[in-house]
Amino acid sequence: MALLDTDAPALPLGGPGLPQERRLITDLPGPRSAEILARKADAVPAGVGHTVPVAAVAAGGGIVVDADGNSLIDLGSGIAVTTVGNAHPKIAAAVAAQAAQFTHTCFMISPYESYIAVAEALNRLTPGDFAKKSALFNSGAEAVENAIKIARKHTGRQAVVAFDHGYHGRTNLTMALTAKSMPYKSGFGPFAPEVYRAPMSYPFRDGLAGSEAAARAILQIEKQIGADNLAAIIIEPIQGEGGFVVPADGFLPALSEWCTANGVVFIADEVQTGFARTGHMFASEIFGVEPDLITTAKGIAGGLPLAAVTGRAEVMDASHAGGLGGTYGGNPIACAAALAAIDVFENDGVIERAQQIGRLLSDRLRAMQAADPRIGDVRGHGAMIAAEFVDPQTNAPDAALTAAVAKAAIAQGVIVLTCGTYGNVIRFLPPLSIGDELLNEGIDIIAAALAAS
Structure with missing residues (x-):
């Protein structure tokens, strides 16, 4: 078997030229990603897990594209790695x-x-x-x-x-x-x-x-x-x-x-x-x-x-x-x-962009918090913002709600990560190359997932 499937469709180019839009043409995972993830299960130890059920083929701006052509909004940056954006020129x-x-x-x-x-x-x-x-x-x-x-x-x-x-x-x-x-x-x-x-x-x-x-x-x-x-x-x-x-x-x-x-x-x-x-x-x-x-x-x-x-x-x-x-x-x-x-x-103004992203995230999340007491706290600086989910009666951590919101958002094409000792925090780590429109769309989807949970 070839190391890489040479019969697969040509890969899209990444970087800032990638179309900046969320697009789901299959459920996640799509058939091509499912095939690759099945190979992962056979070849890679179970201890090496993954959060999002897709196989990435390109990324740039605020988007990650999978092997089936789905475009997902990236609010994780590979855990704060691609801060300046994927495939920066x-x-x-x-x-x-x-x-x-x-x-x-x-x-x-x-x-x-x-x-x-x-x-x-x-x-x-x-x-x-x-x-x-x-x-x-x-x-x-x-x-x-x-x-x-x-x-x-x-x-x-x-x-x-x-x-x-x-x-x-x-x-x-x-x-x-x-x-x-x-x-x-x-x-x-x-x-x-x-x-x-x-x-x-x-x-x-x-x-x-x-x-x-x-x-x-x-x-x-x-x-x-x-x-x-x-x-x-x-x-x-x-x-x-x-x-x-x-x-x-x-x-x-x-x-x-x-x-x-x-x-x-x-x-x-x-x-x-x-x-x-x-x-x-x-x-x-x-x-x-x-x-x-x-x-x-x-x-x-x-x-x-x-x-x-x-x-x-x-x-x-x-x-x-x-x-x-x-x-x-x-x-x-x-x-x-x-x-x-x-x-x-x-x-290139990325520090200022991080501050802008922080204000947008904080404002949106605090507005959600005002309407939903299950968001116990919103905190962070710049493009490193979190929402902590709790039982509003006891303030106890609500890991189940957090997982449900994250899972629903991912299914709708938004890459989000959870964290916290108690597993009850969603963290926002978007690349600083993301646009406001994509960022707001991602938060809209998370808000809808919370409302439905």
């Missing part, structure tokens, strides 16, 4: 040009300028007016692992604190840092030691001011671990998989100040929040914090696998030569894509 051109030059040498063997240029850009763009250095890796989880390694080497300590509802990856160490058991941790232990958990600021559920929530977390850290044993705390400035939880004002600065006073490395995991997603280049800017280390991935390279740890030069330099790296880390094609994506972030 600048990125596609940069990838093609680099692939024609060379595809790999391994930066640890024969260094190349594009890796250094990405590091220079990250050192310049990340929060903090101090000397910085960056190391490049392949995925967000790999960046988090290396940030922990660097912090431990710098401090000579071992303990690490993560937070309730946090998500940091699927490797052994990052599973230990991640709070949610199913589907990320269950049955996969034992996990890496010396990882502890502190309470997160979750205003909708705890009602605490930022200073109160920080005092609660710091007291627990001091009494259960001890500052002298602690290498780092790691936190998402706005939690992703945990439910787009936005901490109360003052929470993150108080933690950062405590870390500085106690020689603890403050790590901001901006894998999902970074690169214009929140209407700022990095979400740490919203809260006025300057992390010692910051981890990035997802939107950094327009869809190619790349991640980074950026931070204070004296912390980043703690490792011995050869202690950091990896065969593919900072692959030249991914670096070319990242440089093109950074150009778009800085010069």
Whole structure:
């Protein structure tokens, strides 16, 4: 059998030239997608699941096209990856040009300028007016692992604190840092030691001011671990998989100040929040914090696998030569894509577009909330907005309603993702290339699904 079906219809071109309209010509999945998904079931482990029952063949703007010619509204961006839009012309051109030059040498063997240029850009763009250095890796989880390694080497300590509802990856160490058991941790232990958990600021559920929530977390850290044993705390400035939880004002600065006073490395995991997603280049800017280390991935390279740890030069330099790296880390094609994506972030108005999308989403969702008390909370920044669904009588999480709304929306051709420790949050992560008309249509369909549930 051929690796790809050469008898299949010619694939449409992706990118911004793709017609920007929702179109369903079959039920989902259509026959061609169903055939491909059957092959998936035979060839790919059951543990590699999928949310939307289609096989994608093209994408661009705010649209994903499947193998049957259906066009779906994309409100997920591949989990915040295609922030500048799928198949962006600048990125596609940069990838093609680099692939024609060379595809790999391994930066640890024969260094190349594009890796250094990405590091220079990250050192310049990340929060903090101090000397910085960056190391490049392949995925967000790999960046988090290396940030922990660097912090431990710098401090000579071992303990690490993560937070309730946090998500940091699927490797052994990052599973230990991640709070949610199913589907990320269950049955996969034992996990890496010396990882502890502190309470997160979750205003909708705890009602605490930022200073109160920080005092609660710091007291627990001091009494259960001890500052002298602690290498780092790691936190998402706005939690992703945990439910787009936005901490109360003052929470993150108080933690950062405590870390500085106690020689603890403050790590901001901006894998999902970074690169214009929140209407700022990095979400740490919203809260006025300057992390010692910051981890990035997802939107950094327009869809190619790349991640980074950026931070204070004296912390980043703690490792011995050869202690950091990896065969593919900072692959030249991914670096070319990242440089093109950074150009778009800085010069093409996407940060302003994220702010516009945030206002549209927030206004629409809050209007829905005013009419339906099952939407308990609407929160987020920029193009990273969430609605939390609850039982209006008890405020208890309503995961069943959330799943039903998402399933109905997907059946109507709208790609939406759920999240949250309790499975009761729908998250909105549209590409910043989506138009208002498509975005409003997507929300209309979700509103209809909620009304019918």
